[in-house]
Each structure stands twice: as structure tokens, then as C-alpha cells.
Amino acid sequence: MYLTKEIKTDIFKKHGGSETNTGSTEGQIALFTHRINHLTTHLRRNKKDFNTERSLVMLVGKRRSLLDYLKKKDIEKYRILIKELNIRK
Template identity: 50%
Template structure:
């Protein structure tokens, strides 16, 4: 279940660092977070959907890797992103 294009564009415009930015770590993490929230809602309804649960775990791992990269690269951007997305760490 991909994100709606409108929602995706809103997330990209909110987190981009310059007008043509679509691939910075902040944008990628924000998009992954939106997909993770969407899958969590799906799994609350369909508790036995283990294929989607595996996909969720893979997305969480990918987001974790990007967060680790951003933390190592620029700690202030990392902290600001965590605060804005409401993630714990």
C-alpha cells in the first residue's frame, strides 16, 4: 500500500532542504515514517497479516539505518528531525 501522491508531495515539500530536494535523509526518513504509521494502522485491524508485518520490520530497519547515518553525519539535524517526527531515541 503506497502513500497517496498528495500526501507524499506534502511530506517532501515539508522536509526538503532546497527546492529540488527529494532524496535527502530527512525526506527519506519522513516518507518511511509515514509508511510505517500506515502499516501499523493496517496491522491493528489485520492482526494475522504476517507478510505485512515482515514488510513493516524491514521499513523500520531501513529507517533505523538512515537515522544512524544522519546521526553520524550531522547530529543537530538528527535531533531536529526526531523532535519534528515525534520519534524516540
């Protein structure tokens, strides 16, 4: 599987503060970004996989709402996270 326990703990350690802080906004956005990148590469190979395409659109919407929340709460963390994850805005 593409998302192992080690990859998740690395993501949350880097962006969430600690590996046990899985509910942090920054960690969730980083995890969603990792999943979005994986699904994007999958869809490039499998153009007719419409269920995955729908899942990707829903995941992008969840990430967008979390980014909006972070932008309202702390604009500096938002800007740093956008730059680290290479998310275009």
C-alpha cells in the same frame, strides 16, 4: 490509496527542502515514518497479516540505518527530525 502524490510532495517539501529533492535523508526518513504509521494501524486491525508485518520490520530497519547515517553526519538535524516526527529513541 493512502499515499497520494500530494502527500508525498508535502512530506518532501516539509522535510526534504523541496518537492523535487526526494533523495534527501530527512525526506526519506519522513516518508518511511508515514508508511510505518500506516502499516502499524493496518496491523492493529489485521493481526494475522504476516507479510505486512515483515514489510514493517524491514521498513523500520531501513529507517534506523538512515537515522544512524544522519546522526553521524549532522547531530542537530537528527535531533530536530526526531522531535518533529515524534520518533522515540
